[in-house]
Amino acid sequence: MSDSNAPLPGGTLAVLIIGSGFSGLAMGIRCRQTGIGPFAIVEKSDGIGGTWHENTYPGAACDIPSHLYSLSYVPKHDWSRLYPQQPEIAAYLRETARAQGLLPHLHLHTRVIGASWDEAEAVWRVETNRGPLRARAIVSGMGGLHHPALPNIPGRESFAGTAFHSASWDHACDLRGKRVGVIGTGASAIQFVPQIAPEAAHLTLFQRTPAWIMPKHDRPITERAKRAYRRLPLVRRLFRAQLFWIHEVRAFMGFTKVSKLTGQAEGLARRHLAKAVPDKALRAKLTPRYRLGCKRVLISDDFYPTMMRPNVSLETGGIARITPSGVILEDGSAHALDAIIYATGFDLTGGFQKLDLVGRGGLTLPQAWRDGMGAFQGITVAGFPNLFLLMGPNTGLGHNSMILMIEAQVEHALSCLKAMRDKGVRVFDVKPEAQARFLADVQARMADSIWQTGGCTSWYQDHKGRNTALWPGSVLAYRRGARRARVSDYRVS
Numbered sequence: 001m002s003d004s005n006a007p008l009p010g011g012t013l014a015v016l017i018i019g020s021g022f023s024g025l026a027m028g029i030r031c032r033q034t035g036i037g038p039f040a041i042v043e044k045s046d047g048i049g050g051t052w053h054e055n056t057y058p059g060a061a062c063d064i065p066s067h068l069y070s071l072s073y074v075p076k077h078d079w080s081r082l083y084p085q086q087p088e089i090a091a092y093l094r095e096t097a098r099a100q101g102l103l104p105h106l107h108l109h110t111r112v113i114g115a116s117w118d119e120a121e122a123v124w125r126v127e128t129n130r131g132p133l134r135a136r137a138i139v140s141g142m143g144g145l146h147h148p149a150l151p152n153i154p155g156r157e158s159f160a161g162t163a164f165h166s167a168s169w170d171h172a173c174d175l176r177g178k179r180v181g182v183i184g185t186g187a188s189a190i191q192f193v194p195q196i197a198p199e200a201a202h203l204t205l206f207q208r209t210p211a212w213i214m215p216k217h218d219r220p221i222t223e224r225a226k227r228a229y230r231r232l233p234l235v236r237r238l239f240r241a242q243l244f245w246i247h248e249v250r251a252f253m254g255f256t257k258v259s260k261l262t263g264q265a266e267g268l269a270r271r272h273l274a275k276a277v278p279d280k281a282l283r284a285k286l287t288p289r290y291r292l293g294c295k296r297v298l299i300s301d302d303f304y305p306t307m308m309r310p311n312v313s314l315e316t317g318g319i320a321r322i323t324p325s326g327v328i329l330e331d332g333s334a335h336a337l338d339a340i341i342y343a344t345g346f347d348l349t350g351g352f353q354k355l356d357l358v359g360r361g362g363l364t365l366p367q368a369w370r371d372g373m374g375a376f377q378g379i380t381v382a383g384f385p386n387l388f389l390l391m392g393p394n395t396g397l398g399h400n401s402m403i404l405m406i407e408a409q410v411e412h413a414l415s416c417l418k419a420m421r422d423k424g425v426r427v428f429d430v431k432p433e434a435q436a437r438f439l440a441d442v443q444a445r446m447a448d449s450i451w452q453t454g455g456c457t458s459w460y461q462d463h464k465g466r467n468t469a470l471w472p473g474s475v476l477a478y479r480r481g482a483r484r485a486r487v488s489d490y491r492v493s
């Protein structure tokens with residue numbers, strides 16, 4: 001791996017890959033396997049792994065089973081648990097980069113500041129913090145959830161204690177014996193609150209909207225099963241296929257549209273809550289008022305029991321302001337705190353919008369997206385030739401493994417890169433009408449989805465209330481449509 005002092009590659013790259021998380025590494029692996037090159041992977045951070053390198057909060061884990069949350073072409077037979085924890089996922093990604101020969105292509109501490117399309121030469125001229133690069137194509141593996149969103153609460157900056165966001169955990173901060181406030185009750189909070197509550201003198205959880213939480217049933221994978229997955233790859237593949245279908249079918253029966261099954265799933269979640277929380281008043285505070293599936297459904301076996309601890313309290317009144325000594329609620333009650341942890345999620349559009357991307361005719365990405373984010377199949381944006389987004393708009397999943405979507409997007413980009421290498425094509429620019437058709441279809445399918453009709457607001461929606469984050473269909477349908485770029489959808493020259 002090139003260190004931060006090594007020069008960036010000169011000449012013109014066939015493809016520049018941004019990010020070394022699952023997407024960037026998958027793209028790099030497929031470039032190597034198919035002989036696309038030269039290519040480079042640039043990573044702003046000091047290590048490999050993207051979100052799994054950065055999110056190191058206690059209890060960080062994935063809520064998709066390990067055998068499904070891994071690259072199909074880099075199987076790992078010895079995952080230690082049904083649901084992988086952050087250290088194991090990060091180690092898998094580091095080992096994948098090494099074993100797949102990506103280290104010579106990787107440049108850490110290298111942040112892309114912007115890129116502009118040079119029409120005459122049909123290349124992207126890229127600016128990084130470490131100097132310029134030129135590339136025929138750019139593949140963004142930046143992901144959507146890496147710009148921490150800090151809430152606009154008056155007085156936030158005035159807090160005199162320790163304060164940090166869950167995505168940039170301050171491991172130097174010893175929470176033992178401290179009065180800790182946690183703001184937010186999403187996927188991140190429900191994972192770390194049970195871990196830190198036993199240490200804190202007192203933990204106050206400030207909840208705006210309760211989440212639907214289902215049982216997790218995490219468990220270690222037995223040595224016998226690991227041996228079977230190693231010796232008999234077919235057994236491992238069948239296990240992965242089984243996990244895939246469980247997620248796919250369950251989601252489409254109950255999670256994407258309000259139906260009878262929504263009510264049944266809500267019943268299951270309510271029973272999960274009732275079993276752990278006998279206190280009626282607390283239970284009422286923890287019971288969601290919107291339909292299950294409208295926001296991301298969470299899974300946890302230890303969050304509700306943690307809420308029963310004597311040193312944990314749940315506040316549901318809105319936060320009026322933050323003072324040097326703590327939090328004041330709208331009812332005037334004051335909560336003195338030594339530390340505040342913001343588990344307030346991410347700014348979905350942040351990564352793409354902050355990149356200074358200039359496409360054809362001086363068009364910038366914020367201009368192209370002034371009416372909201374959108375890309376053809378979530379991958380290509382008209383006016384931005386040879387730019388491919390992995391995990392772009394409308395390709396997120398609330399119900400299944402993102403890796404399955406990423407792999408399809410990688411193949412889409414690869415089919416264009418192969419045509420550029422083998423058929424003398426210089427430019428792939430998606431036709432505006434193909435993009436518009438795709439986006440209209442996505443929004444039409446969103447109209448009666450649970451994310452729009454389930455009575456909640458969520459980070460899935462943009463400022464106009466449109467869901468620009470999720471894919472409204474099955475993973476299979478997406479993969480069928482997106483795996484290969486069709487020339488008829490592109491202006492090719």
Ligand code: N01
Nearest residue numbers: 061062063151184185186187188189208209296343344345
């Ligand atoms: O963030 P979130 P997250 N005052 O946006 C609250 C992925 N992920 O980091 O619901 C008070 O879900 C906000 O309240 P409300 C996964 O895709 C995956 O937890 O808006 N509260 C909410 O409770 C996930 O969806 C894994 O009313 C405020 C919380 O903060 C995504 O990351 C694990 C507030 C934010 O929840 C984000 O999850 C972890 C304010 N001003 C994360 N502003 C896996 O397992 C916000 N909130 C793969």
